[in-house]
Amino acid sequence: MFGLGAVKRSVRGDEMWRVWIERTCAQVRDLDSYSALAAL
Secondary structure (H helix, E strand, O other): OHHHHHHOOHHHHHHHHHHHHHHHHHHHHHOOOHHHHHOO
8 A cells, every 4th residue: 555655646547556456355355364364
């Protein structure tokens, strides 16, 4: 997320960030990562 403040905004760049965050969230859900954290 630090890179978000270091780049110039554009429509294409905003879309790239949106897709990246969306896919990362999907990966967390698909791998059931919440369960791994709860086990700690």
